[in-house]
Amino acid sequence: MLYLELLIQGIIYGSMYAIIAVGLTLVYGLLRILHVAHAGLFALGGYLGLLITNATGSLLLAMPLAAAGVGLVGMVVYRLCYHPILDRPPYVALIASIGLFIAMEEIYRLVFGPYGLTYNDVPLQSQIAFLGMNLRTAELAIVFGSVILLGTLSYLAQKTRIGVAWKATVDDPQMAASFGIDPLKVRYLNFFIGSGLAAIGGIFISLLSNLVEPTMGGVPSYKALAIIVLGGLGNVTGTLIASLVLGVVEAFGTIYIGHLMDRDAIAFAFLILVLMIRPQGMLSGR
Amino acid sequence: MLRLDSLSCGYGAMQAVHGLDLHVAKGSITTLLGANGAGKSSTIMCIAGHVAVHSGEIRYKDRKITDASPMQRIKDGISVVPEGRRLFPNLTVKENLIVGGYSRSRDESNRELERMLSIFPRLEERLGQRAGSLSGGEQQMLAIGRALMSKPELLLVDELSLGLMPKIIDICYRAIAELNKDGLTIILVEQSTHRALEVADQVCVLESGRTVWQGTSDEAQNNVKMIDSLLGLREETSDA
Ligand SMILES: Nc1ncnc2c1ncn2[C@@H]1O[C@H](COP(=O)(O)OP(=O)(O)OP(=O)(O)O)[C@@H](O)[C@H]1O
Ligand SMILES: [Mg+2]
Numbered sequence: 143m144l145y146l147e148l149l150i151q152g153i154i155y156g157s158m159y160a161i162i163a164v165g166l167t168l169v170y171g172l173l174r175i176l177h178v179a180h181a182g183l184f185a186l187g188g189y190l191g192l193l194i195t196n197a198t199g200s201l202l203l204a205m206p207l208a209a210a211g212v213g214l215v216g217m218v219v220y221r222l223c224y225h226p227i228l229d230r231p232p233y234v235a236l237i238a239s240i241g242l243f244i245a246m247e248e249i250y251r252l253v254f255g256p257y258g259l260t261y262n263d264v265p266l267q268s269q270i271a272f273l274g275m276n277l278r279t280a281e282l283a284i285v286f287g288s289v290i291l292l293g294t295l296s297y298l299a300q301k302t303r304i305g306v307a308w309k310a311t312v313d314d315p316q317m318a319a320s321f322g323i324d325p326l327k328v329r330y331l332n333f334f335i336g337s338g339l340a341a342i343g344g345i346f347i348s349l350l351s352n353l354v355e356p357t358m359g360g361v362p363s364y365k366a367l368a369i370i371v372l373g374g375l376g377n378v379t380g381t382l383i384a385s386l387v388l389g390v391v392e393a394f395g396t397i398y399i400g401h402l403m404d405r406d407a408i409a410f411a412f413l414i415l416v417l418m419i420r421p422q423g424m425l426s427g428r
Numbered sequence: 429m430l431r432l433d434s435l436s437c438g439y440g441a442m443q444a445v446h447g448l449d450l451h452v453a454k455g456s457i458t459t460l461l462g463a464n465g466a467g468k469s470s471t472i473m474c475i476a477g478h479v480a481v482h483s484g485e486i487r488y489k490d491r492k493i494t495d496a497s498p499m500q501r502i503k504d505g506i507s508v509v510p511e512g513r514r515l516f517p518n519l520t521v522k523e524n525l526i527v528g529g530y531s532r533s534r535d536e537s538n539r540e541l542e543r544m545l546s547i548f549p550r551l552e553e554r555l556g557q558r559a560g561s562l563s564g565g566e567q568q569m570l571a572i573g574r575a576l577m578s579k580p581e582l583l584l585v586d587e588l589s590l591g592l593m594p595k596i597i598d599i600c601y602r603a604i605a606e607l608n609k610d611g612l613t614i615i616l617v618e619q620s621t622h623r624a625l626e627v628a629d630q631v632c633v634l635e636s637g638r639t640v641w642q643g644t645s646d647e648a649q650n651n652v653k654m655i656d657s658l659l660g661l662r663e664e665t666s667d668a
Contacts, residue, residue: 303526303534306519310527313516320476320510321578322502322531 147275148393154281156389157288162343163366163373163381164292165216165336171312171376172332174232175224178239180340181363182246183219187212187341188354189250192259201265205345209338216337217330225329243359250356258355266349280349287346291339292382308332312376361406368413374423384424388412429454429613430475430582435484437474443482444470445637452582452630457604457614459624459645462634463660468617469511471634472584475615476508477501488582502531507580511587511617513571517560521551524559524570528577537577544573547603565596572603583607586617601627621656625649633658 162184169177187208194204223242227234266280299305311318311328319325347362348354369388373380388409395408403411416424430452438444445467452458460468473479475486477498486494493501507528516524525544529537545552548569554562559570568588575583588604589597605627608614618624625631631648633641633655640658641648648655 303530306523306526307530309519310516313518314514316478317514318527320498320502320508321527322499324499
């Protein structure tokens with residue numbers, strides 16, 4: 143019973159990591175940029191979600207609005223921060239991204255205050271019985287929400303023309319352009335979707351902790367970066383698997399070695415261990 | 429149909445093609461010959477919009493397209509089968525074809541897909557297979573099919589027969605001849621002089637980025653020795 147409970151806890155966190163890390167891996171796959179500022183967008187999603195929920199009382203309204211808003215900000219980030227330096231070596235974009243992330247944290251501090259915000263009335267906190275366990279509605283919503291969103295994404299990538307165009311651009315941008323696919327449009331779409339998902343991730347985490355603060359992107363960003371390396375950089379399936387594995391390892395770790403290190407320390411110890419054994423990632427990606 | 433007027437193009441400061449003049453008539457097949465590094469692929473990719481023009485002009489259907497983007501050119505009907513095929517290896521055969529027809533409407537693209545599969549039935553059995561896992565011959569058929577999905581009026585083909593079995597080469601050349609009969613204008617880059625001269629109307633031989641011989645294919649047939657020597661093939665038998 144304990145095992146099942148830990149497994150479920152792991153899946154809950156794993157889904158949350160997945161929804162953050164997918165945006166990151168999409169950007170890496172397309173542009174070969176480590177998009178650290180993704181975590182800043184994640185935090186912005188948390189803020190917008192919480193503020194809209196507090197103002198309107200509706201989380202269901204807040205989620206799409208925050209996702210769309212952060213998606214647009216993601217497009218602006220691409221246009222202003224990455225687009226001008228695409229032909230420079232990758233570390234230039236990495237430095238720009240880190241700088242942008244720090245700036246975003248400071249902006250949140252100035253605009254929303256340094257101490258963080260809480261919900262007037264935290265949504266989805268009622269307990270429900272699930273396989274003999276008591277779970278919070280929010281936890282189930284995170285798992286099902288992630289499955290639905292990632293499933294939709296996968297459907298779009300397989301079945302729509304724009305999805306196929308996006309995959310073609312990842313494979314060979316020059317040839318894709320040669321057949322009439324505008325690489326700029328694909329990049330905007332990529333940042334819109336990835337950032338929108340990050341926003342949902344930010345809202346999910348705020349539902350568990352009832353806290354949105356300027357630095358909330360920090361730890362998830364390091365984890366997500368490590369996850370996409372584990373999953374084989376740019377490999378979406380690998381990223382999803384790595385997210386779930388990390389969530390489950392964390393959940394079991396907190397029980398068995400929780401007296402030695404906390405949750406985040408366990409996660410990073412595991413990531414370091416795996417990368418020492420398989421530096422190319424768990425699945426050998428492209 | 430297409431005119432290159434003293435076209436020079438290249439990569440950064442490196443100039444690969446120097447002052448090339450070429451007139452391609454509608455419905456004709458033009459063959460570009462030349463030794464390795466002569467500038468054939470650079471010329472093809474320049475016409476497709478991927479290599480920077482240093483000077484000179486490209487005119488297509490009486491319009492200057494020197495500065496048009498690759499996306500504009502495919503819409504105008506210029507499509508390319510690039511050197512090395514450059515399929516999208518992680519996409520399926522069908523997805524590669526969908527990308528090929530991306531510049532056309534969904535309906536047009538679906539109609540072209542049917543037509544393509546009737547030209548290359550081998551591809552129909554493999555629609556769901558990853559392009560990267562196809563055999564060399566199937567990849568070349570797919571590369572041609574992908575280029576045709578955009579309903580081009582001018583088809584640029586780089587190295588049609590390279591690395592293929594004679595039987596597959598036959599299939600590819602038959603397809604080229606059929607398409608040409610239906611009015612498609614074609615520029616063909618070839619290593620194998622013999623096959624290329626058979627289908628061509630016009631021949632252009634490049635050396636170090638300059639035209640060293642230009643004429644009709646009949647003239648070329650009568651001067652095969654001379655052309656072979658220009659290509660540096662004199663000591664070898666030119667064809668298998
Ligand atoms: N991407 C590139 N960057 C810099 N130089 C290039 C590039 N591609 C080709 N070149 C140079 O341009 C010149 C012409 O090359 P090109 O590929 O056009 O020759 P080719 O006639 O197609 O030869 P091959 O028969 O080997 O395919 C060569 O000197 C080559 O080194
Ligand atoms: Mg070449």
